Amino acid sequence: MTELRIAIVGFGKIARDQHVAAIAATPGATLAAIASRNASLPDLPHFATIEELLSKGPPIDAVSLCTPPQVRRAQAASALAAGKHVMLEKPPGVSVSELDPLIAQAERSKRTLFATWHSRYAPAVEPAREWLAARRISSVHISWKEDVRVWHPGQTWIWQPGGLGVFDPGINALSILTRIMPRPVFVTAATLSFPSNCEAPIAADLTLADATGLPITAEFDFRQTGPQSWDVIVETDGGRMTLSGGGRRMAVDGKVLSEAPDAEYRELYHRFVELAATGAADVDLSPFRLVADAFMLGKRTIVEPFVD
Incomplete structure (x- = not known):
């Protein structure tokens, strides 16, 4: 099975505490790079922004967006435009309406958009x-x-x-x-x-x-x-x-x-690998609508x- 090469974008507490270990424990997934203004990991390519990651970074297949929700829509759109699968930490964005264009973009590009609810x-x-x-x-x-x-x-x-x-x-x-x-x-x-x-x-x-x-x-x-x-x-x-x-x-x-x-994030990445294999989407907005x-x-x- 081909490894899904993932870059984490936004390297704060949740990324360090949960995402890194979950990727390491998921068959078919590998952590390939970090994009963050303030943090990095030893021996991994590091970039300040997602734009720099996409233009100058190593080959990747997917991004996991762990940035604050206020900036995720633009980052997801850039990643999808570059042909990458996208995982969105919760909440998936800053507003409900901004998700519909991303869903349509993912469908057009035949790339996975995964709005996670760990x-x-x-x-x-x-x-x-x-x-x-x-x-x-x-x-x-x-x-x-x-x-x-x-x-x-x-x-x-x-x-x-x-x-x-x-x-x-x-x-x-x-x-x-x-x-x-x-x-x-x-x-x-x-x-x-x-x-x-x-x-x-x-x-x-x-x-x-x-x-x-x-x-x-x-x-x-x-x-x-x-x-x-x-x-x-x-x-x-x-x-x-x-x-x-x-x-x-x-x-x-x-x-x-x-x-x-607890194995929530491990299960999330198992699901992400599964979705990316076919380019399928998983975007349930019902919790977000209630908020x-x-x-x-x-x-x-x-x-x-x-x-x-």
């Missing part, structure tokens, strides 16, 4: 989806609370327009929700808490439903300093199903039915300034 690849998500398919669901509650200073230290882009604020982790919960629910869901109301010195929310409370009126609530908070929570709780006629640890553990009425170590709707419908409140 939390969907957490090990207990598929067992949860299969279990729920045979149950009658009465309610869903999401609690997704973490300390931004731990998970996004010094990342000012997250507080800028398009950075999403607390929806950067919250969209992970919505990606799980839209995968495990048997019917599409939509936002009916939201309250968004904006620090007085930021352009993105630090907390959000969402009310959602499906076409049957199923009650769904979600609490997102970036101010959690105690135990972190990444939980989806579903009340059903077969008991309370809890997905915890960001989708790594599934339990019903306290009995663990599925649990495994956009929360911003559209959300009541905004101003809270204390955020100091990193």
Whole structure:
């Protein structure tokens, strides 16, 4: 099998912590170069920008865009125009509407565009989806609370327009929700808490439903300093199903039915290699649309300034 030669564009915390090891562990994939203004890896070709990578870099087949979402559309368009497959870290862009031209460009060029939702690849998500398919669901509650200073230290882009604020982790919960629910869901109301010195929310409370009126609530908070929570709780006629640890553990009425170590990014790259073999696309925008709707419908409140 021919190796998919991948360049990482944007070499921040998530690229260092997750992408490098995942590529190394994926059969059929190899890390060929880095494009970043501020970081590099020993013994790998390094370029300051994607333009420099594409014009002067070694032969590559694909790019993995780990830059802030505000700049990904232009980078993806350049890579597709150069005949490269493209993986987009989540969220896939800065707006929903900017993705349609990229999807069309990928289709015309017969190159893969892969909008990734890494939390969907957490090990207990598929067992949860299969279990729920045979149950009658009465309610869903999401609690997704973490300390931004731990998970996004010094990342000012997250507080800028398009950075999403607390929806950067919250969209992970919505990606799980839209995968495990048997019917599409939509936002009916939201309250968004904006620090007085930021352009993105630090907390959000969402009310959602499906076409049957199923009650769904979600609490997102970036101010959690105690135990972190990444939980989806579903009340059903077969008991309370809890997905915890960001989708790594599934339990019903306290009995663990599925649990495994994290392999989310390894699974993402396995899927990327699979897609690139045929030039197929995988771009599900349903979690992103829920975030956009929360911003559209959300009541905004101003809270204390955020100091990193």
